[in-house]
Amino acid sequence: MFNIFFRKVRQLFKQLKEDIALIKERDPAARSSFEIWLTYSGLHAVHSYRRAHWFYEKKMFTIARIISQVSRFWTGIEIHPGAKIGKGLFIDHGMGVVIGETAEIGDNCLIYQGVTLGGTGKEKGKRHPTLGDNVMVGAGAKVLGPFKIGNNVKIAAGAVVLEEIPDNCTAAGVPARIVRNNGAKVCKELDQIxxxxxxxxxxxxxxxxxxxxxxxxxxxxxxx
CATH class of the missing domain: 1.20.5 (Single alpha-helices involved in coiled-coils or other helix-helix interfaces)
Incomplete structure (x- = not known):
């Protein structure tokens, strides 16, 4: 049991180092690893989630929820411990971000403040979205429902996504529509602004x- 615990701690420290390096690469405002570790709420929220998720997988649901709620209090970011998150998630600024229990996030995704990965009702089972790899979700965007957002997708700030988006697309609007597909414009009248x-x-x-x-x-x- 102790060997498993210490192995998990080593893994968390390795992930922390990788996440700090990724933030330094992505964020021009990042000055040093120490500053990122000390002040970036998105980093704190993701690593609190990883601890909570470990307890959640061990069926220690109350401990998992306590960790996630303490993290929510300190960071303003709510990530349910049951969510599944890949490597390299960067939550920039992050205040008001909500990630639901059955949400899934791929590798190297970028999420800005005010984003919700939520459901649309009280249905059971899979009720939150799945994000592929390299997805960017703009500030204030809402992705609601148990559908798939493909790889390399960009979702504009303030968009409300209610249905699946294929790979390599850009979506904007309320409700969101695809405005670019593989770099080509789909609709000239609709963009983020x-x-x-x-x-x-x-x-x-x-x-x-x-x-x-x-x-x-x-x-x-x-x-x-």
């Missing part, structure tokens, strides 16, 4: 219909 307002478009359409009906009524009055 210039997203059309469907409510305004519908109101404009209704105004045109009302004007047309008014003209038809006037024509009918004249004919009578």
């Amino acid at each position: 210039h997203i059309p307002d469907p409510v305004a478009q519908e109101m404009c359409s209704m105004e045109l219909k009302i004007e047309r009906l008014k003209k038809e009524l006037e024509e009918m009055k004249k004919n009578v």
Whole structure:
């Protein structure tokens, strides 16, 4: 038992070293390994999750949840200990990130603040999304449901993803639509910044219909 525990501790320290190196490579604001280890809440949250997940796998659910809730209190990032997370996850800033129990995250993913990997109801079983490798999820994006987000996918800030996205795509909007596929634009009108307002478009359409009906009524009055 003690050998298993110490082996897990060595593994955690190895992962910590790898994650710090990855953050230094990805984040231009990172100045030193000591600063990252001391101040990066995303790093703290991921490693608290790894400890909690070990207890979760051993069926020690209460201890796992206590670790995750303490981490949530200190970092503002909530990762359920039942989630499955690969290597190299970088949660940048991280405040408000929520990762559900049956969520799965591949290797080398990047998640910004305010992201939710959640479900859509009280269904049992798999109810949270699966992210492939090298996925980037922008600030405030919501990915809701038990579907797959492919490898190398980029999800724009503020997007609400409600269905599967294939590999090598970029998605934006509410609800999210694919705007790039393998680097090629799919829809010129939809991007992360210039997203059309469907409510305004519908109101404009209704105004045109009302004007047309008014003209038809006037024509009918004249004919009578």
